[in-house]
Amino acid sequence: MSSWWRAFDGGLRTQLRSFLRTPMTAFLVLILPINLLLLLSLFALTGYNAPTALVMGEDTAAARSYVEALEDTHNSFELRPMDLATAQDQLKRARLVAILEIPPGFEAGVQAGHTVPVNLTLDNVNLDMAEDVRRAVPAAAVIFAARNAFPEVRIEADLRNLLPRDTGYVQYLGVSAVALAACIAGAVLGGTVTAREWELGTARLSQLAPGGAAAVLAGRLAAAAVAGVVASSVTALIVWFGYSVHPVHPLEVGLTLVATVFACTMLGGLVGAGLRRVMPVAPLLIGTLLPFYLDSGALEPQRFDGEWLFALAHLSPTYYSVGVMEHAYHGLVVTPEPRWLLLLALVAIGLASLAALPRVARR
Amino acid sequence: MIRAVLALARSDLFRWHRSPALVAATLIPALSMGVMVVALTYAVGRQPVALVIEDHGPVADHIIQIIRESDGFFLVERTREEALADMKAQRVAAVITIPAGFEDRVGSHDAKLDVFINNVDLDFSDDVRRSINEAVVEVDAPSLATLGENDLPPGTVSGIPNPYRIDVAERDLRTPDVSFLAYQMVPVLALLSLTAGALVTALAIAGEREVGALRLVRLSPVPRTAVVAGRLLGGTVASGALLSAVVLAATLTDVLSPPAGRWPLLMLLLLVTAVGSVGLGVLVGLLTRRVTTTAMLGVNVATASFLLGGGFTTIAFLPDFVQGVARAFPTYYAVEGVREVLFYDSMPTLGRNLAALTATAVVSLVVGSVALARVSARPH
Structure with missing residues (x-):
C-alpha cells in the first residue's frame, strides 16, 4: 500500500471511529433528513x-x-x-x-x-x-x-392530461425530500469534518503524515460520505416503505443518492475549509440549502417558476438530484436536461469542489 | 450581585457581537426560512400557461380577454406548434386552445376550450384546472367567477340568472385579504425568537463547557444564582434586540401591522417566547456538552419548531396526532397567539397560549438555572 493510501485509510478509519464515539452527533445527523422529510410532508398535506x-x-x-x-x-x-x-x-x-x-x-x-x-x-x-x-x-x-346536463351552458373546458395519472403532492414532495436529505447529510458531515480539522489543529499535524494532509482529509471526507449515504438511505427507505412510493428504477435511486452525497460532501468540505469553525457549518449549509431546495423543482418542475429562478436553481446540487430522483421513483421528467447530464453535473460538482479544496485549505 | 449579573450579561453580549460565527449560526436559520417564505409567495397560485388562439368572435374574444386578465396564469400567446414545444421544454405547465369553429359552437351550446395539462404533480395541475374553470364560468356568470374581487356587498349575490343555476354570496372574515407574506412571516418571527434565544445560549454554554471555561466560574466569588441570571439576561437581551430589529423592519414595510391596541399583546407574546427560548437554550447547552452536537440539535429543533409551529402550514388543519405533537413545541403557542393577535377580531385561545408560553419560560428557567448552577459547581 502506498503512503498516500495508508494516510487515506487512516483518515477514513479514524473518522468512522469518531462518528461511533459520538453517537449523539451521529444520531442527530441521521435524524435531520428524516425530520425534514416528515415536516415537509406536513406542508404538502395542507396544500x-x-x-x-x-x-x-x-x-x-x-x-x-x-x-x-x-x-x-x-x-x-x-x-x-x-x-x-x-x-x-x-x-x-x-x-x-x-x-x-x-x-x-x-x-x-x-x-x-x-x-x-x-x-x-x-x-x-x-x-x-x-x-x-x-x-x-x-x-x-x-x-x-x-x-345535470343544464342546457343553458354554452362553454366547457375539455381537460386533457399529458401523463396517464396524477402524482400526489405528498408523494412528489416526499421524493424531492430524499434529494434534500442526501444534500444536507453529505454537506453537513463534510463541512463539520473539515472544519474540525482546523478547529482542533489536526490539519497542521496531518501534514506530517507520509501521504500528506490531502490524503488524510480525503479519507475523512470519504468517511463523511459513507455516513451521509447511510443517513440519506434511511430517508429513501422511509419514502419507499413508509409512504408506499415504490421506485420505478431502484438502481437509479441508489446511484443518485451516492452521486448527490459525493457532490455535497465535497462542497461541504470546501465550506468547512473556508469557515474553519464547526459552529456555523450546520446552520450555514442548511440555511443555504433549504431556500435552494424550494428552487430546485421540489414542488413542481422548476422552469414553471420562470427563467430567472430556473437559471438560479442550477447553482445548487439539489436541482440535479431532484431531477433524477423524481424519475427514479415516479418515472417523471421534471427537468429539460437529460438524466445522464444531471448525474454528470453532480459528479462534476463533487470533483470541482475536491479540486478547489487544497487551494482553500492553503489560504 | 446586580453588578455581577450585568457584567456577565454584557460579556455574553460582547462575545456574541464579536463572533461572526455565532451571529451567523443565530441568524441563518431564520433568514433562510424568511427567504423560503418570500420564494413561496412568488411561487404559489400562478402557473405559466400558453394560449393558442385559432378562432375569433364576440364570445371567443371575451374568453381570451378573461384568460389574459386571470390572476391564475402567467400567460404567453403562442401558435399550436410553439405551445407544444414550450410544453416539452417545460416553459409552460399547460396549453389552452381556443379551437377553430369555437364561436360557431357557442351558438349550439357545445363549445369546448381545449386544455392540455402537464399533470406531473397534483398541486399545480389542480391550480390550472380550477383557474380554467373559473375563466369559463366568467363568460356567463361573472359574479360567480369573481369571488373576492367583485363589488357586491358582503353576503349578497348579483341576482342575475346564470346557466349553472348556482350563485355564491361571499362573506369574508376580514377586509382586505391578509397577504401570504404577512401570514407566513409570523412563524419566522417565532423561529427567530427561538434561535436567537436558545441557539445563542446553548452554543455559548456548550462552547465554554467543551473548552473547560465553565469550571473557571467556580473560582468567582459571586453567587451561582448571579452567574445563572447573567447568562439568562444576556440571552434574553440578544434575542430581544434581534426581534425588535426585525419587528421594526417588518412594521416599516407594512408586512406587520397589528390592529389598534394590540401592540402590547404582541410584544408580550414575543417577549415570553424569547425568555422561554433562553431557558431551553440553557438546557440544550448542558445536555449536549459539545458544540457540534449543540449545533446539530439546535438545527433539528429549530426546523421542527418552525414547521410544527405552523410555518408553511396551519396546524389546526392537520391530523389530530400531528396536532398533539405540535402542542409539545412552544412555537405552536407563539404562532397561534401572534396570528390571533394580528389577524382575528376575537382571541379565544390567547389566554391558553400565553399561559403555555409563560409556563414554558418559568419551567425552563428554573430547571435551566438549577442545572447550570450544578454544572458550574461540579468538578470536571
Missing part, C-alpha cells in the same frame, strides 16, 4: 383539500349532487358536515377555511331553472387557501351543471 364546513339546509338529490361536485373539484375541499353554530364557532377559532351553506329550497329552485344563492363564509387569513376556495366554487358549479 390542498381546504377544511370546509358543509351546512345542509336540505337533504335532496340536487343538494347531494352539488356536494358530490364539490368533493370532486380537483382536491379542493375536505367537507365536514355540521350545524351552522358549530361551523361559525370553528371558523372563528381558525379550525376551518370556509363554511358553505346549501339553503332550504335548493332543489326546488334548481329544478325550476332559477339561480340559487349558496352562502360562502371565508376566513381569508391564508390567501393561498382562500384563493383555492374562490376558484374551486365556480369549478364545482361547472361539474354540477355538466352532471
